[in-house]
Amino acid sequence: MSVLVTGGAGYIGSHVVRLLQNRGDKVVVVDNLSNGIQDRIGAATLVQIDLASETATKTLVETMRAHEVTAVIHFAALKQVGESVARPEWYFQQNIGGLANLLTAMHEAQVNRLVFSSSAATYGMPDVPAVSEEILCEPINPYGQTKLIGEWMVANAATAWGLRGANLRYFNVAGAGWPELADTAVANLVPIVFAALRAGKSPKVFGTDYPTVDGTCVRDYVHVLDLAEAHLSALDYLEQDNRPHSTFNVGTGQGSSVLEVLAQVRLTTGINFEADLQPRRAGDPPSLAADVTRIRETLGWSASRNLKDIIDSAWAAIS
Numbered sequence: 001m002s003v004l005v006t007g008g009a010g011y012i013g014s015h016v017v018r019l020l021q022n023r024g025d026k027v028v029v030v031d032n033l034s035n036g037i038q039d040r041i042g043a044a045t046l047v048q049i050d051l052a053s054e055t056a057t058k059t060l061v062e063t064m065r066a067h068e069v070t071a072v073i074h075f076a077a078l079k080q081v082g083e084s085v086a087r088p089e090w091y092f093q094q095n096i097g098g099l100a101n102l103l104t105a106m107h108e109a110q111v112n113r114l115v116f117s118s119s120a121a122t123y124g125m126p127d128v129p130a131v132s133e134e135i136l137c138e139p140i141n142p143y144g145q146t147k148l149i150g151e152w153m154v155a156n157a158a159t160a161w162g163l164r165g166a167n168l169r170y171f172n173v174a175g176a177g178w179p180e181l182a183d184t185a186v187a188n189l190v191p192i193v194f195a196a197l198r199a200g201k202s203p204k205v206f207g208t209d210y211p212t213v214d215g216t217c218v219r220d221y222v223h224v225l226d227l228a229e230a231h232l233s234a235l236d237y238l239e240q241d242n243r244p245h246s247t248f249n250v251g252t253g254q255g256s257s258v259l260e261v262l263a264q265v266r267l268t269t270g271i272n273f274e275a276d277l278q279p280r281r282a283g284d285p286p287s288l289a290a291d292v293t294r295i296r297e298t299l300g301w302s303a304s305r306n307l308k309d310i311i312d313s314a315w316a317a318i319s
């Protein structure tokens with residue numbers, strides 16, 4: 001298989017690149033390195049362009065033809081919720097513009113298999129303990145909206161010219177499959193906690209009066225290597241003619257509270273720290289965990305790593 005991976009020099013993309021390389025697939029990475037690291041992609045070819053630029057479609061068509069690409073995995077996107085609220089036009093230009101160019105190029109180069117990085121941010125603030133793909137999506141920020149619109153674009157291309165698409169809605173991704181591929185951004189809970197500890201500060205906990213097991217927010221943490229493996233399952237699924245679903249949650253189905261995460265961090269690091277308890281932040285759903293029935297039954301995928309594996313691997317990567 002020859003796979004084009006956009007955003008392959010990023011945190012999640014580079015894990016998938018490595019799994020593809022390990023199983024003998026040919027990989028070409030398209031990444032502008034705005035948040036990527038070239039060393040992460042090993043021997044894969046790098047095409048360094050901005051997917052959302054005017055010339056991107058032409059370069060993509062040439063790249064797909066030159067490398068005889070048969071499938072695409074699309075990670076390249078901006079992903080900071082706060083930034084998307086401050087700069088919505090930029091997020092739409094980059095995330096929607098980039099995907100429009102990619103789909104145009106795929107149509108022209110007759111590449112009709114696509115795995116798209118979607119997000120649990122498409123759901124907004126669902127008031128259910130485990131979110132299924134069936135519930136109404138009501139994203140509450142521009143980032144989540146770009147992901148939902150992306151799914152619609154994939155569905156429209158399926159109708160218009162026979163694209164085979166799989167949208168993977170990731171829950172909270174953390175951990176590292178290989179230390180050198182670890183998340184270098186300090187944007188999600190686990191890296192934020194580690195950064196606080198390394199600075200000798202108490203990690204902040206926002207909200208202790210939610211209707212959850214211990215009052216703190218509950219999230220579904222999925223190991224990046226499990227998530228990466230889900231992409232290979234999705235690629236295999238796209239080979240089938242009978243594909244009853246195109247959108248899948250990727251999580252463990254198991255929620256962990258912020259205090260449970262901190263307890264595991266204490267065990268993993270051996271550092272006995274206090275948490276800095278703060279009031280709630282606006283826009284945080286109390287609990288967000290995946291119903292993973294569909295992906296288990298349709299793709300035959302389920303997570304095999306737990307919270308301890310996640311925290312241990314993330315800590316090992318920076319120690």
Ligand SMILES: NC(=O)c1ccc[n+]([C@@H]2O[C@H](COP(=O)([O-])OP(=O)(O)OC[C@H]3O[C@@H](n4cnc5c(N)ncnc54)[C@H](O)[C@@H]3O)[C@@H](O)[C@H]2O)c1
Binds near residue numbers: 006010030
């Ligand atoms: N990390 C998470 O917890 C999470 C959760 C849900 C969904 N996602 C989605 O997964 C995907 C990958 O996330 P990640 O955490 O690996 O992020 P990342 O920032 O590490 O990787 C994204 C990569 O895309 C590249 N890129 C961004 N915009 C580009 C453009 N216009 N043209 C070319 N390259 C571009 C960046 O340089 C980077 O290498 C994103 O689409 C993100 O929205 C991530």
